Amino acid sequence: MGEASREEYKIQSFDAETQQLLKTALKDPGAVDLEKVANVIVDHSLQDCVFSKEAGRMCYAIIQVNNMPMMALVNPVYDCLFRLAQPDSLSREEEVDCLVLQLHRVGEQLDKMNGQRMDELFVLIRDGFLLPSGLSSLAQLLLLEIIEFRAAGWKTTPAAHKYYYSEVSD
Template sequence: MGEPGREEYEIHSFDAETQRLLKTALKEPGAVDLEKVANVIVDQSLKDCMFSKEAGRICYTIIQVNNMPMMALVNPVYDCLFRLAQPDSLHKEEEVDCLVLQLHRIGEQLEKMNGQRMDELFGLLRDGFLLQDGLSSLSQLLLLELIEFRAAGWRTTPAAQKYYYSEVSD
């Protein structure tokens, strides 16, 4: 299953003007104020945790597909990731999966741009893994894999890959 096309984003909940802003950002990011785009995405993500996954996809497209400088989006992306690292989100496998997916995609770049915030984020993730009661086995496995992934320099070792994938398939 590949990345969605640029037209397939779930932005219909926004008013017409905001939808145009987001569509323009996805097609021609240089033609819009990326700080305004980032604020819209963060505000919606903080109101609706389920939108955080979509927010990550939108930001990923703006950054990766369009080869745009990421600086304007670093803090808003971190804000979304911090929201997904909160205890209530860590109890939802879909949100943990979203968090892990986004950090696998852009974690290394985010860390290069603001290592202190990445340290803070991983402090939350470590505490969530160690201290949160009631996390599902899958959420614990995903968090542990993510912590190990960063510790290995944002690379997966063959041994870790074999361990984590054999655990998921069992």
């Protein structure tokens, strides 16, 4: 990840000390307490749902630097995903999109590190799909797609790709 793209993260709402912590974590994760970084990101995500998408991008970037092991981020990332899988979040397409996007990015790794929590998360996702009170058609489609994605071993089957991503010809 290039130096310029690291500066794209929306961290201006944090105080100067926290901004510096996050910038350091994005450049050199080994130089900071990742648990502290994760707690800052999770706390802010839970207070500001719009920031949760940015939080996912930041966590993904942090674990990609030097192939950093993501053990310190596993539970905080799960906490964010669980928040996004709650009924009030599932009723908003933007939050469903964020949930699905993050699961596409790091779901397989999270599943390997703590499959029990992933099972619990997918119970919430399944229930959200099956009990669509106020769930839009797009949100239902996204949830169904991520359920099938995990069931297929975190891979998109040719049939699923055709169903979800091919345009219907008239």
